[in-house]
Amino acid sequence: MTDRxxxxxxxxxxxxxxxxYSAHNYLPLPVVIxxxxxxxxxxxxxxxxxxxxxxxxxVNFGHGNPELLAVAHAQLDTLTLTSRAFFSxxxxxxxxxxxxxxxxxxxxxxxxxxEAVESGIKVARKWGYEVKGxxxxxxxxxxxxxxxxxxxxxxxxxxxDRDAREDFGPYTPGFRRVRYGDAAAIAEAxxxxxxxxxxxxxxxxxxxxxxxxxxxQAVRDLCTENRVLMIADEIQSGLGRSGATFYCDVEGVVPDxxxxxxxxxxxxxxxxxxVANADILGVLRPGQHGSTFGGNPLACAIGLAVVDLxxxxxxxxxxxxxxxxxxxGLRPLIGNGLLEVRGAGLWVGIDVDPExxxxxxxxxxxxxxxxxxxxxxxxxxxxxxxxxxxxxxIDQAVATIAECLAEARASLHGRPx
Numbered sequence: 001m002t003d004r005x006x007x008x009x010x011x012x013x014x015x016x017x018x019x020x021y022s023a024h025n026y027l028p029l030p031v032v033i034x035x036x037x038x039x040x041x042x043x044x045x046x047x048x049x050x051x052x053x054x055x056x057x058x059v060n061f062g063h064g065n066p067e068l069l070a071v072a073h074a075q076l077d078t079l080t081l082t083s084r085a086f087f088s089x090x091x092x093x094x095x096x097x098x099x100x101x102x103x104x105x106x107x108x109x110x111x112x113x114x115e116a117v118e119s120g121i122k123v124a125r126k127w128g129y130e131v132k133g134x135x136x137x138x139x140x141x142x143x144x145x146x147x148x149x150x151x152x153x154x155x156x157x158x159x160x161d162r163d164a165r166e167d168f169g170p171y172t173p174g175f176r177r178v179r180y181g182d183a184a185a186i187a188e189a190x191x192x193x194x195x196x197x198x199x200x201x202x203x204x205x206x207x208x209x210x211x212x213x214x215x216x217q218a219v220r221d222l223c224t225e226n227r228v229l230m231i232a233d234e235i236q237s238g239l240g241r242s243g244a245t246f247y248c249d250v251e252g253v254v255p256d257x258x259x260x261x262x263x264x265x266x267x268x269x270x271x272x273x274x275v276a277n278a279d280i281l282g283v284l285r286p287g288q289h290g291s292t293f294g295g296n297p298l299a300c301a302i303g304l305a306v307v308d309l310x311x312x313x314x315x316x317x318x319x320x321x322x323x324x325x326x327x328x329g330l331r332p333l334i335g336n337g338l339l340e341v342r343g344a345g346l347w348v349g350i351d352v353d354p355e356x357x358x359x360x361x362x363x364x365x366x367x368x369x370x371x372x373x374x375x376x377x378x379x380x381x382x383x384x385x386x387x388x389x390x391x392x393x394i395d396q397a398v399a400t401i402a403e404c405l406a407e408a409r410a411s412l413h414g415r416p417x
Contacts, residue, residue: 036063114150243345
């Protein structure tokens, strides 16, 4: 394995520049990426790394995907922005294609994932007042413990992540937080003023937490019985990442509303959307919601190309097959540096034995040996390579993780690896 311990002058200069002029709202690993192709990226010194984060699943289809880049280049030469004050040629095909992919009939286009979440909350409340008949100002939405839907002031208001929430009050009311994976807790929290249940089908930031079998169907049934909208935040779990177009598909569940983002922009543009039927999204009227860049021609052209990629099912199948290979390769390390391996498709969370090292320390070791990954909540490392990763790449990653755990054990016992 190639050791990348010391920063070169070029990398150090780039790091220093960011530290000097950028707000410190991230704590990145000390590597400066210059280019990428497929599942691999290259730093400013020419060192290559397997990308096992894929920009939190925004790069599901690989760095420099030729099909997506060709569409982007063609649209760049034609038209990039009009605003929704006018119609644009790519807008209609995109919203139709995405609606059909989701088995819905209407799309609200936005830019970032958290904009989709905020938009979904607004729509759910308005639907509650105008359609369900909830008393004015009384709408409540049930959310989950351990949730992550972004970091806007409304969203952190119902987060239990101290880093995201503390010192950002006063907080937005109207949310009830219950245990994730516990349908009975949702049933207990629902009342006449409940307009929606908002959840991640798999909790990503929490550490790739997969709910028990039957949970999503139970939530679907509760929402139907109580005339409550089921809102699935598939911003990370959807669009092929978890081995299906949407993780809800695994249980045959169709929510009332999908929140989408990240991979929808192909790793090229920020593209997000709220997708639902017209009896829900139809509550919005001109002037009640909008976005200057939402639904711009460049985003729509790329988004439609992403939809076309997903229609073939090839990416979903790759995620299922290679995800199983990754998880199966890692499970023998349980009890030998790892405490647990959880996964759905090419989305795997590994819990590191805290007596050996932290998740971040393992990420440093992996970086030194050519794998880029991200820790969360102290002991967990998230593994999410682009779906174009190869079997050889998967096997190399598994071997590297095993070697890094061995190196950590050797360091713990004061002997050379």
